[in-house]
Amino acid sequence: MRLRRTATALAVSAALLGAGGLPAAAQTGQNAQARAAQAAQSHQAVQSHQAAPVAAAPHRAAAPVAAGTVTTPDGRTYLADRQGRALQLHGLNLGKTDTVTEAGIAELAASGFNLVRLNIQWQKVEPRRGHYDTGYLRYLGRVMDWADRYGVLVLVDWHQDVFGPAFGFNGIPAWATRTDGIPYEPLPGDDWFANYFQPAVGAAFRHLYDDADLRAAQAAAYTKVAATLRGHRSLLGYDLFNEPFGPFTGDPTDPATQIENSAAMERGRLADLYRRLIAAVRTADQDAWLFVEPTVLIGQGVPTQLPGFSDPRHGSDRIGYAPHYYDTAVENGADWNPADGFIEAYEAVIRAYPAAHRMPVLVGEWGPAKATGKGNAELIRRQTASMRGFATGWALWYDCHAAEGGGYCAYDADGRPAPGKEPVFAAYAAAIAGTPGAESYDPATHTYTLALATTAVSRCAWTELKLPATAFPHGARVSVTGARGALVHQAPGEARILLPATPPGRHVTLTVTAR
Known part of the structure; x- marks a missing residue:
């Protein structure tokens, strides 16, 4: 409301x-x-459980299919895709009184969001x-x-x-x-x-x-x-x-x-x-x-x-x-x-x-x-x-542009994060191949971290990170600790990490820093 x-x-x-x-x-x-440019960059194709052990690098955007759920030991239940990856959805509301346009969807995706709450x-x-x-x-x-x-x-x-x-x-x-x-x-x-x-x-x-x-x-x-x-x-x-x-x-x-x-x-x-x-x-x-x-x-x-x-x-x-x-x-x-x-x-x-x-x-x-x-x-x-x-x-209220941070708008008049709403545009893990742990983004140092515990899914599915330009304006470096043979694939605004040689039960930390 x-x-x-x-x-x-x-x-x-x-x-x-x-x-x-x-x-x-x-x-x-x-x-x-x-x-929208970043949204049109390569994305990891969604695989089935019968896919090859190492997923191929992606070629275009594809929304994950929320096929089920995964529940963590602390009781959190996540939507999950067909590979069993825990999904995290960050988005905006739109469509209540305005007419949704393709440009609006493209801007939303280029900003790092992966969810629209469409008001009808x-x-x-x-x-x-x-x-x-x-x-x-x-x-x-x-x-x-x-x-x-x-x-x-x-x-x-x-x-x-x-x-x-x-x-x-x-x-x-x-x-x-x-x-x-x-x-x-x-x-x-x-x-x-x-x-x-x-x-x-x-x-x-x-x-x-x-x-x-x-x-x-x-x-x-x-x-x-x-x-x-x-x-x-x-x-x-x-x-x-x-x-x-x-x-x-x-x-x-x-x-x-x-x-x-x-x-x-x-x-x-x-x-x-x-x-x-x-x-x-x-x-x-x-x-x-x-x-x-x-x-x-x-x-x-x-x-x-x-x-x-x-x-x-x-x-x-x-x-x-x-x-x-x-x-x-x-x-x-x-x-x-x-x-x-x-x-x-x-x-x-x-x-x-x-x-x-x-x-x-x-x-x-x-x-x-x-x-x-x-x-x-x-x-x-x-x-x-x-x-x-x-x-x-979650979906923030609301996808619009306003001068000087006016109203509920997520963007200012120039299409940048509205004043004070920068955390809405922070980095996050859109899909986690493993058990999700602590996740944080420090805007002062432009550092993002994700902890996860490996599962069987970690060896055949990519963990996907959203790294929007608002959080990493000059690009990002990804490092992995606690895992052997990690594969990292980066494209503008995102990164994917695969842990093919890491057995289940390992505690792994993914760290992203600004270039």
Whole structure:
């Protein structure tokens, strides 16, 4: 949700993070349920498990196929390709109100990103009941073609903000909006999130969740998009419902009431919606990953109450978890205060649910509007470090250009990293042939390190590093310690390392320094 969040959510933050920090249950997590020239350079071709022992040097970009998962001894679950390499996805959101272009995808890939979170809306897919906009569907197909070409993965996000256009926002079509005749007037000012608590909006969500004809229409729209986009190599999957909300009863300024409403929705109506939409996509696509989101209270240290979900596909489940990572005070315009406990509170509750269900975590949205202040610049740095500890990937909000670090844009007006957002453009390992360990990038010395423990995969698959020019403007040197006979292949903006003579169980460190 990126603009300003309602002041009522601040009350939740204050109650949970104030004098005494998290409630005991949140501290333990026991209540949780169990991103162009460089892009066109040579890339490692994806091999199958039956490939030759030493993979050949690549010839063009290719998005990895997320065919499964790998779980590390510390409980982190990563998306994995067909070779068993752990995947790390770094990317940007785009497509909500702007038109995605090939140049935009090329820029994203050239910046070192390998993921697009593509925001789409039901209102654009089906502007009139029973009428699917073929022009819009063709546009989505073109975006996928460009992603195929530049070797990035796409997470298709079914986006909504304050339900849809009937309330002046976007998402659910006006024809699918039922308010029981309750009047609605947009609230003044920037606190748009407070509109969620209006009775007319609550009624619209209740009917969406409960009315059989709307349930069927929504499922049919999801099936239509899945049938249109299936088969693209770049298609990672679907974020099934952006920042879910619902009918609200009681005082919205009361933190306990917010938590009670959120929990009831996650256990009931929202869980039922996810089950319907999982089934709908699976009628058209057996391979795409399907990601579920908790409510926005996860950002305030409130554990999700979502249940686990079964996947009707043939083979292992492909269901992931896609929380957002926003600090309420920052969303309301403050420069981040590292003493507010936000990072600690979020980390305390984010792991239990995906660990219990062996789900990969992909943070669908995160980041402050501006990082020109000292606090928000530190927040960007801390969040990138934080997500290395629990997520297989993330998508920053938002892929755009703005002067002087304005808005949520990742780039400044000249296409450079926006002030304070440089950590978003840091080096990282896109595919790890082995068990991932500690990973870091020091911008002061332009040094990147990755620790890994070798496995059988390390001897026949390349570890792939993204080394964007923003991190290594004059090129990079790669060194390997702890391994014999390491092969290193470098191209502009990237490097690949193969360890064919290193037996499993060795601790290896890859170090990249600036030229």
